[in-house]
Amino acid sequence: MAISVDTFFLNSDAQGTLQAQIQEMIAEGILSGRFRVGEKLPSSRKLAVHLGISRITVTLAYTELLANDYLTSRGRSGYFVSENAPVPPIYTPPVQSREAVDWDTVLVRKFTGGDTPRKARDWRGYRYPFIYGQADPSLFDHANWRLCSLRALGQKDFAALTDDYFDQDDPLLIEYIARHTLPRRGVIARPEQILITLGAQNALWLAGQLLLNQSSKATIEDPTYYTLRDQLHHVGCQVDCIPVDQDGLPPQDISDDTDVIFCTPSHQSPTTATMPMARRRELLQRAHDIDAVIVEDDYEFEMSFMRAPSPALKSLDSDGRVIYVGSFSKSLFPGLRLGYIVGSEAFIRQARALRANVLRHPPGHVQRTVAYFLSLGHYDAQIRRTAKVLQDRRQVIEEAIIEHGLTVSGEGVYGGSSLWMQAPDGINMAHIAEQLKPDSVIVEPGAPFFSAQHRKHNFFRLGYSSISANRIAPGLALLAQALKQAETA
Amino acid sequence: MAISVDTFFLNSDAQGTLQAQIQEMIAEGILSGRFRVGEKLPSSRKLAVHLGISRITVTLAYTELLANDYLTSRGRSGYFVSENAPVPPIYTPPVQSREAVDWDTVLVRKFTGGDTPRKARDWRGYRYPFIYGQADPSLFDHANWRLCSLRALGQKDFAALTDDYFDQDDPLLIEYIARHTLPRRGVIARPEQILITLGAQNALWLAGQLLLNQSSKATIEDPTYYTLRDQLHHVGCQVDCIPVDQDGLPPQDISDDTDVIFCTPSHQSPTTATMPMARRRELLQRAHDIDAVIVEDDYEFEMSFMRAPSPALKSLDSDGRVIYVGSFSKSLFPGLRLGYIVGSEAFIRQARALRANVLRHPPGHVQRTVAYFLSLGHYDAQIRRTAKVLQDRRQVIEEAIIEHGLTVSGEGVYGGSSLWMQAPDGINMAHIAEQLKPDSVIVEPGAPFFSAQHRKHNFFRLGYSSISANRIAPGLALLAQALKQAETA
Numbered sequence: 001m002a003i004s005v006d007t008f009f010l011n012s013d014a015q016g017t018l019q020a021q022i023q024e025m026i027a028e029g030i031l032s033g034r035f036r037v038g039e040k041l042p043s044s045r046k047l048a049v050h051l052g053i054s055r056i057t058v059t060l061a062y063t064e065l066l067a068n069d070y071l072t073s074r075g076r077s078g079y080f081v082s083e084n085a086p087v088p089p090i091y092t093p094p095v096q097s098r099e100a101v102d103w104d105t106v107l108v109r110k111f112t113g114g115d116t117p118r119k120a121r122d123w124r125g126y127r128y129p130f131i132y133g134q135a136d137p138s139l140f141d142h143a144n145w146r147l148c149s150l151r152a153l154g155q156k157d158f159a160a161l162t163d164d165y166f167d168q169d170d171p172l173l174i175e176y177i178a179r180h181t182l183p184r185r186g187v188i189a190r191p192e193q194i195l196i197t198l199g200a201q202n203a204l205w206l207a208g209q210l211l212l213n214q215s216s217k218a219t220i221e222d223p224t225y226y227t228l229r230d231q232l233h234h235v236g237c238q239v240d241c242i243p244v245d246q247d248g249l250p251p252q253d254i255s256d257d258t259d260v261i262f263c264t265p266s267h268q269s270p271t272t273a274t275m276p277m278a279r280r281r282e283l284l285q286r287a288h289d290i291d292a293v294i295v296e297d298d299y300e301f302e303m304s305f306m307r308a309p310s311p312a313l314k315s316l317d318s319d320g321r322v323i324y325v326g327s328f329s330k331s332l333f334p335g336l337r338l339g340y341i342v343g344s345e346a347f348i349r350q351a352r353a354l355r356a357n358v359l360r361h362p363p364g365h366v367q368r369t370v371a372y373f374l375s376l377g378h379y380d381a382q383i384r385r386t387a388k389v390l391q392d393r394r395q396v397i398e399e400a401i402i403e404h405g406l407t408v409s410g411e412g413v414y415g416g417s418s419l420w421m422q423a424p425d426g427i428n429m430a431h432i433a434e435q436l437k438p439d440s441v442i443v444e445p446g447a448p449f450f451s452a453q454h455r456k457h458n459f460f461r462l463g464y465s466s467i468s469a470n471r472i473a474p475g476l477a478l479l480a481q482a483l484k485q486a487e488t489a
Numbered sequence: 490m491a492i493s494v495d496t497f498f499l500n501s502d503a504q505g506t507l508q509a510q511i512q513e514m515i516a517e518g519i520l521s522g523r524f525r526v527g528e529k530l531p532s533s534r535k536l537a538v539h540l541g542i543s544r545i546t547v548t549l550a551y552t553e554l555l556a557n558d559y560l561t562s563r564g565r566s567g568y569f570v571s572e573n574a575p576v577p578p579i580y581t582p583p584v585q586s587r588e589a590v591d592w593d594t595v596l597v598r599k600f601t602g603g604d605t606p607r608k609a610r611d612w613r614g615y616r617y618p619f620i621y622g623q624a625d626p627s628l629f630d631h632a633n634w635r636l637c638s639l640r641a642l643g644q645k646d647f648a649a650l651t652d653d654y655f656d657q658d659d660p661l662l663i664e665y666i667a668r669h670t671l672p673r674r675g676v677i678a679r680p681e682q683i684l685i686t687l688g689a690q691n692a693l694w695l696a697g698q699l700l701l702n703q704s705s706k707a708t709i710e711d712p713t714y715y716t717l718r719d720q721l722h723h724v725g726c727q728v729d730c731i732p733v734d735q736d737g738l739p740p741q742d743i744s745d746d747t748d749v750i751f752c753t754p755s756h757q758s759p760t761t762a763t764m765p766m767a768r769r770r771e772l773l774q775r776a777h778d779i780d781a782v783i784v785e786d787d788y789e790f791e792m793s794f795m796r797a798p799s800p801a802l803k804s805l806d807s808d809g810r811v812i813y814v815g816s817f818s819k820s821l822f823p824g825l826r827l828g829y830i831v832g833s834e835a836f837i838r839q840a841r842a843l844r845a846n847v848l849r850h851p852p853g854h855v856q857r858t859v860a861y862f863l864s865l866g867h868y869d870a871q872i873r874r875t876a877k878v879l880q881d882r883r884q885v886i887e888e889a890i891i892e893h894g895l896t897v898s899g900e901g902v903y904g905g906s907s908l909w910m911q912a913p914d915g916i917n918m919a920h921i922a923e924q925l926k927p928d929s930v931i932v933e934p935g936a937p938f939f940s941a942q943h944r945k946h947n948f949f950r951l952g953y954s955s956i957s958a959n960r961i962a963p964g965l966a967l968l969a970q971a972l973k974q975a976e977t978a
Contacts, residue, residue, distance in 0.1 A: 004869070007672035009800045032677075034668050050797060100808035103835035106748075106782055108702045111842035119655055124648065135651045146642045153635045159613065162624045162822035166608055179523050183496035188521075198687070198848035205847050213597045230846055259595075293595055308539060311498045319589035333651030335853040346592035353600035357719055358694050358847065359687035363855055364824035380493070 003035055005042040005050045018053055022061035030070055030085050041071065041079040114230040117448045120437075123466070127440035128475030132418050132463030135333035139389055141382045145332075148372035152365055161364035167356035169196040170367035176374045177326075177340055185298060186315025187324060189342050195351050196340050196362050200297060200327035203341040204262070205231050206351045207295045207323055212237040216259040221249050223449030223459075225269050225297070228262060241451035244268055246410075248275035251286040261287060261294045265313045266301050270449050270461050271410035271420045280313050287321055294322045302331045304414035305387035306394075320344045328370055331383060338362060338370055390417055393464040393472060400473040404480035409459065417465035420446070422458060423483055429460040432482050439478045492524055494531040494539045507542055511550035519559055519574050530560065530568040603722065604715040606937045609926075612955070616929040617964030621907050621952030624822035628878055630871045634821075637861035641854055650853035656845035658685040659856035665863045666815075666829055674787060675804025676813060678831050684840050685829050685851050689786060689816035692830040693751070694720050695840045696784045696812055701726040705748040710738050712938030712948075714758050714786070717751060730940035733757055735899075737764035740775040750776060750783045754802045755790050759938050759950050760899035760909045769802050776810055786814045793903035794876035794883075809833045817859055820872060827851060827859055879906055882953045882961060889962040893969035898948065906954035909935070912947040912972055919946065921971050928967045 008025060010018070029035035041047075044062060048055040062079050065071040072082040123129045152161065161170075174191045182189050197203040208228075212218055214236040220228060222241035232239050242253045248268045254261060265275035265283070275283070287294050296313045314324040320343075327339035341351060355361065373379050397419065401408060410420035423429055429445040436443060446459030467475065497514060499507070518524035530536075533551060537544040551568050554560040561571040612618045641650065650659075663680045671678050686692040697717075701707055703725040709717060711730035721728050731742045737757045743750060754764040754772070764772070776783050785802045803813040809832075816828035830840060844850065862868050886908065890897060899909035912918055918934040925932060935948030956964065 009675045101810050107839050137648045159626045162824045164823035186498045202848040334653035335651045337852045350596050359691040363826045
C-alpha cells in the first residue's frame with residue numbers, strides 16, 4: 001500500500017531544519033509500525049508540493065534515509081520502506097507523554113465496573129464451550145443470509161437504504177414484524193407502535209431512560225440479566241430485586257410504590273422458569289392496581305422445541321400497560337445487534353425521539369437484510385433446524401447430567417438453549433469456572449445474575465447452543481470431576 | 490406465503506364456541522390485512538393439533554368461512570384467503586380500544602420537540618434538492634462496496650463477525666483508522682484510544698454523557714449542529730452558546746467556568762468557517778488555562794478539494810485534552826451509521842463501558858465491510874471522485890449565486906459540500922423553504938442551527954452534494970425569484 005502524502009504535516013514549532021523534520025517524520029512512521037516494509041513513499045515532487053517546500057529538501061531527506069537503510073530505492077519507481085528498516089511487529093505508537101487532564105475528576109459519570117461480567121472472547125478455541133448467547137455457525141443459514149444481504153445491497157434498494165432515515169425504520173421490516181412475528185406471540189400492533197433497536201439490551205435501555213428517574217422505583221427479578229441491573233443503577237432509581245420462584249416473579253411481592261416492573265414471563269432469565277397463565281393474569285392485575293408499567297423481555301421464544309410457547313404477556317394486556325421487547329440477535333447471531341420494542345404510541349414516540357438523539361437509527365442495510373431473510377422464509381426454516389438440533393442436545397445434556405449426578409435448578413419446559421444449574425452449597429462457581437479453563441471447558445458462573453443482597457455463588461448457567469452433542473458428555477464429566485474435587489477439598 | 494399455525498391462539502376468556510373463535514380469528518386476520526389474498530391457511534389437522542382441539546371443529550370453521558367467501562378451497566391443496574374476501578389496502582390493525590396508562594405522567598423524560606428539525610424523507614422526488622448530508626448514489630462506488638460486503642460475509646470472516654463482541658470493535662477497522670485515517674489529520678493514537686460509534690452524533694452523545702452533568706457547563710458554537718444542543722439540553726448542564734465569527738469560535742469569549750468546549754475548527758458547522766492556526770493555539774491555551782476538555786467534531790475533512798486541509802486541532806494537543814470525533818457516514822453514506830471517537834485511554838475506557846451498557850457494539854459486519862473498503866483503497870478513490878464532482882458543482886453554484894445576486898455568508902476555503910447563505914433581513918427562510926416545495930426545490934432553513942437567544946431567520950444552508958450540476962442554476966433561479974417576491978411583498 002502506498003503511503004499517502006496527506007499523512008505528512010510540517011510543524012511550525014519544531015526545532016531543526018526542514019530536511020531533519022522530514023527524516024524524523026518518516027523514521028517515526030517506520031519505528032512506530034505505521035509505515036511498513038515495502039510500502040511506497042510519495043514521490044519527492046508530490047511531497048514537496050504538498051508541504052510547500054523545495055523538492056531538493058525532500059530529495060536530501062530521502063537520500064539520507066536511504067543511506068541509513070530506512071528506505072530503499074527501486075530506480076525510477078521511487079522510494080520504499082526498506083526490508084532492513086527496524087520494524088516493530090504491530091503498530092504501537094508511543095504512549096502520550098503527558099496527561100494534563102485529571103480524568104478521574106473530569107469524567108462526571110463512570111460506567112466501568114458494575115455487574116456485567118467480562119466474558120471470554122476466545123471461546124471458539126475451547127473444546128467444551130457451555131457458553132450462552134453465541135451463535136453456532138454450523139446452524140446458521142449462511143448462504144441465504146448472504147443472498148439476502150446481496151439483494152439488500154442491490155441497486156434498487158441501495159438508494160433507499162443509504163439515506164439518512166433521521167428517526168425512521170425500514171418499513172419492510174416493520175411490516176413483517178407487525179404481520180408475522182408479533183402475531184405468533186398473540187400480539188397485534190400497528191407500525192407506529194414498533195421501534196427497531198440495537199438489540200434487546202438497547203430496547204431495555206430506552207425503556208429505563210424514559211420511564212424511570214431518581215425518584216422512581218423499578219422492580220426486577222432476582223436473579224436477572226445483569227446488564228439490566230447496571231442500566232437501572234445508572235438511571236439512579238430505586239430498584240427492588242424480588243427473588244423468583246419456580247413460576248417466575250411472584251406478583252404479590254411487588255411493592256405498591258413500584259413504577260416499572262421488568263420481567264421475562266415466557267422464559268425467566270436465567271432460571272428458565274415459565275410463568276403460568278394464572279400468574280400472568282395476577283401480574284397484570286397487580287400492575288393495574290398499583291398503576292405500574294410492565295416491560296416484558298420475551299427472549300428466546302423461538303427456541304420452543306418441546307412445547308408450543310404460551311402467548312406473550314403483552315397479548316393479555318388490555319390496558320396498553322405492557323411494553324414488549326423482542327430480538328433477532330439471539331436467533332440469528334448476536335453480532336447482528338437488532339431487536340424491537342413494542343408499546344403504546346405515546347411511549348414509542350418518545351423512544352423514537354430518544355433513539356434519534358443518541359444514534360439516529362440502526363443501519364438501514366442491516367434492517368433490510370433481516371426483512372428479506374424473514375419474508376423469504378429463511379428465518380423460520382432456520383428456527384426449525386436450530387430447534388431440532390437443540391432438542392437433540394437437550395436430551396444428551398439431560399442424560400449426562402443424570403449420569404454425573406449434577407443438579408438442575410431450572411430447565412425451560414418449552415425448550416431454550418440453557419439450563420440453570422445448582423452446585424452444592426459452599427462451592428464457588430467462579431473458581432470452578434476458572435479452574436476448568438485449562439481443561440478447555442467454559443461454564444458461566446451464576447453469581448453476576450444475583451443482586452448483591454441475594455447473591456449466591458453455587459449456581460451456574462449451562463448453555464448448549466454452541467457445543468456439539470458429542471462434546472457434551474465429556475465436557476460435563478470434567479465439570480463433575482472439578483465439582484467433586486472442590487467438595488472433598 | 491403460508492400463514493403460520495403459530496399465529497393462532499385460543500383465548501380461554503373468550504365468549505362463544507371454539508368454532509366461532511376460529512372463524513373470528515381468521516376473519517380478523519383478513520379484515521385487518523394481516524392475512525392476504527392467496528395466502529394458505531394451515532391444514533385443519535395442523536391447526537387442530539396446535540390448538541389442542543378436535544379436527545372437526547376446525548373443518549367446520551373453515552367450511553363456514555368458505556361459504557362466506559373469506560376462504561377458497563383448491564381441492565386437496567387446502568384452504569386459501571379468497572380473492573373475494575374484503576381486503577384493506579395495507580395492514581391496519583385496529584387502534585387499541587383502551588389506554589389505561591396516563592403516558593404523560595408515566596414518561597418521566599420526553600425527547601420529542603427540541604431543535605432538531607424534521608426533514609423531508611422524500612427528497613429524491615425533488616428536482617432541485619439543495620439538501621445537505623445525504624448521499625449521491627451516482628457518486629458512490631456501489632460495486633466495490635458490494636464486493637467488500639460479500640467478502641465480509643464470507644465463511645472465514647463470518648464466525649468472528651457474528652459473535653457477540655461484548656464491548657470490543659473490529660480490530661481490522663481500528664487498525665486502519667490508527668494507521669491511515671488519523672495520521673492524515675496529524676493525529677497519532679493507539680487502538681485503546683479509539684472507539685467505533687454509531688455515527689458522529691453517537692460519539693458526541695457519549696462525550697456529553699460522560700463529561701457533563703447538571704452542575705457543569707458546556708460551551709458550544711452558535712450557530713451549531715442542532716442535535717448537539719438537544720443532547721446537551723437532556724444532559725441538563727448549563728450551555729453557553731458563543732456566536733462564531735469568520736474564524737470560528739473566539740477563544741476569549743469562552744467563560745472561565747466552562748468544563749467542556751464543543752467545536753468544529755476545521756470546518757465550522759454550519760457556517761463553514763475554518764479556524765486559523767493562530768486561533769487554534771489560542772483555543773488550546775484557553776482550554777488549558779481554564780482546565781476544560783475540548784470535543785472536536787472534525788466533520789467533512791475529506792471534502793477538501795480546494796486546498797489541503799490543515800491538521801486537526803487534536804494534532805496540536807499535547808495535554809491529551811482534545812477528544813476527537815470523526816465519521817464515515819458522511820463520506821460513504823449516512824445510512825451507514827459509523828463513526829469513531831478518539832481520546833485519552835481513561836476517557837475511551839468509560840465511553841466503551843457506556844456504549845456497552847446502551848447497545849453493546851455497532852454491528853460487526855458493517856465494521857468489517859468498512860475496513861475492507863478502506864484498506865483496498867476504494868474509500869480514497871471515492872473521496873477523490875467525489876471531490877472532483879463537488880469542485881465542479883461548487884464552481885457552478887458560485888457562478889449562479891453571483892448571477893442571481895444571492896449573498897454568501899460562509900464558504901469553506903478547503904471545499905465542503907454546502908454554503909452558508911444569508912437572505913435579506915426580515916425574510917423568514919422557513920417560509921421560503923415551504924413555499925419552494927411545490928416548485929420542487931429543497932433548501933434548508935438556518936434558524937434551527939441558532940440558539941434561542943441568537944436565533945436568526947434569514948439564514949439558510951445550500952447543500953450541493955445531492956444535486957447534479959445542471960440542476961443548480963435553474964434551482965437557484967427559483968430560489969432567487971421567491972426571495973425577490975418575499976422582499977417586495
